[in-house]
Amino acid sequence: MSVLKIYFSRQWRDSTSPCSWVLSDEQGALLQSGESTIAALPRGHECTGIIAADRVLNIAVALPPGGRRRWQSVLPFVAEEFTLTDPEDNHVVPGQALADGRRMIAVMDKAWIARIVEAARQAKLSLRRMVAEVFLPPLAPDSWTLVWNGSSGFVKTGFASGMALDNGNASTPPIALRLSLDAAPQLPQKIDFRFAQDVAAEQRHMPQWPDLQIPLVAGSDWDWRRASIPEDALNLLWGAFAPRARIQQWWPKLRPAVFLLLAILSIEMAGSNIKWAMLAAEKSRLAKEMQRTFRLTFGDAVTLVNAPLQMQRNLAELRHAAGLPDTGDFLPLLDLVAGSLSRLPAGSVTGLHYEAGRLDIDVRLASRADFEALKLSMQNSGLGVRVGAIRDLGNAAESRLTLLPEGML
Template identity: 35%
Template sequence: MSLLQIYIPEHFTGDDSPLMSASPDGQPSEACRWVLRDQAGAVLRRGEGPLVAMPKADSVQAVVPASMVLLAQVKVPSRNRRKMFQLLPYIVEEKLMYDPDSIHVAAGPQLPGGETVVAVIDKAWMKRVIGALQSAGLPPWRMWPETLMPAVPLGTWTVVWNGREGFVRTGMVSGQSLDGGSAEAPPLGLLLAAKEAAEKGSALRKINLILAEGSDQPDLESWASRLDVKVEVTGAWDWSAAAYGMEKGVNLLQGEFTPARFESGMRQRLRIPMILVGIIIALQFGGGLADWLMLNYEKRQLDAYMQKSFRQAFPEAKAVVDAPLQMQRNLAELRHVRGLSDPVDFLPVLAKAAPILSQPESVSIQSMQYENGILRLDVHLQGSQTPGQVRSRFQSDGMKADIEKVETPKSGGTIVRLMLRGDGL
């Protein structure tokens, strides 16, 4: 899955014009920095130009300058996410004195004290940016404020500076933009923030300084002396590397700016597993359907064969509903007409049961009833016998035996009603 990262500049023109970045003199130009990465995160291409000239990718990630975003912490009374987005602009208005209709507020994580981190940005600016991206066929699925992108080790601050301006990240979810500064003097906003931290007793041990491309290193001793804290250069600023793989922070695409489509990255990750699941389901359904059709065909063939055999044996039969049962009953009638007994008659069934009933450690017969080929015996179990053991004895001798009822009389013991059929069917 390819990823296109775009750095959204602070200065741009027109709703329908290409998004433009600011030149060093503050005038807009038709250029935006971008980086194209492959699925593994390796850089394929990088460049600078208008949105319409950028390569297409599976997903688009936008980065917003720190100067466009204000981070704050507010108390949100509602836990309902939908209602929270409606309340946030008015909560921010009370604390920061912003017109709620002119700002877009995105919610971040909730802090241990109950306050929620929010990112405030100009709503009209957001609409122009997203409109320009969508018009160029580059709808974003993540938009991060640059303020929270550099690493910030515990007890340190991280400053990104280009010689004229920059920003500082003071914590996991806190930071601000910085204006001014020189080789000898740090930006005024950084001085004030360091002084406030010292007054609050915050344990600030060091400030890591990251220089933007083309920036000269300031006088670190002069900065450290004015800030009263050690200042150390830790590298060059690479916005695309800092943004890649970023999951924690404040995604600005919330509320009315939430992407309407399913997240491209998630769709790509689920594509192959879902295809495999679909294939497995199709194979199982197809195999099960084939088995059912085959078994159904065989059943119809067997039913047709049994009906044909029955009609050949008893051509006078008018209707055939259950060929095996009708065959069994007709054979029993023929045997009776000839004076022969049928295997399901009383005497044949009793003759099969008698050897078992007469065995040592057998059972005591309480009552006996015969009807429609079924011999019901109420027997009193002796010793440690169980109903299941008694039934197994009859079944092992070729009889079909079922337990109809089990009773435990007050006199003790167990009385079991057995249903015996001599045909074993």
């Protein structure tokens, strides 16, 4: 059966946006290709969506005990600390289990995925799989695979791990690659380097990144159109977006197993409900204890709405009254961010504004991608960072960064 592969880049917004596609036969030979809206794609084929690397965040986390049914509601809250969006705005898919007990998860914009699924449904396309491009390149033992277009790309670091890379050049590696190597528990012996298939010949110069201290080994071009998709590749259509099962194909054989599974699930659900009830009771007890501690400390005259937040604010006032600084004061915040700002080109910071424990910094950088690197650097300094709307100025980009003490954003 022929397969229709559809590539969804960061530029795809809705059903009116064009996307690249390719139709291949069972052996992977290309039959047709092009670029068009979803409504104009060839019908009557099994469809697989390929998601650009910069649309998927892959992280390793420790998950609570339980099955995938329970994870569907828990995972958005597990991923919350790694994103600046609300949990309900994230689509989170559990991936490969790691040797240290953690599990890889893939995080995406839920509304964006929903628009893809709805556009395919409206076009009557059978979209049953969606995979991240970062998982598709081959990976040799003790090595990473890097795909590069001359200024950006992505790196695959494991079977179900990888990340998009911010801007770099022939002499300067992407910051995200440096940080990934610094955080790796075991460094690769080499990095297989592949140019994206559509990179022009004059841009195909192997970068010189001696600071990495990891050899770059040139490999063949990377072309998602011709890449095979492993059967065990993580399907991002999970949870609410999972395609309907084709019951008529497997129901007669699996009927006994289904009844047994229902019995097991009933027992598991009963146990989960009991555990969640216990956790809810524990949460209520802790909330009451915090309220009691607050009132013992500050009296009953204050209207209590959020005990932890009000306690933190009152402690800040007490520190100020005693002549001591607080982490939300202007100078401590500025001290935390000074290292990141000092590495920017002269004139990059165009304004500072401080009010009530919040520091706003107006920054002008060369490109949009530079803001992600700056944000990561500030977060590594122990700050909560929110990047506002990025305005394109033609030869530069400008945005306002909001900084708060860690845990307050």
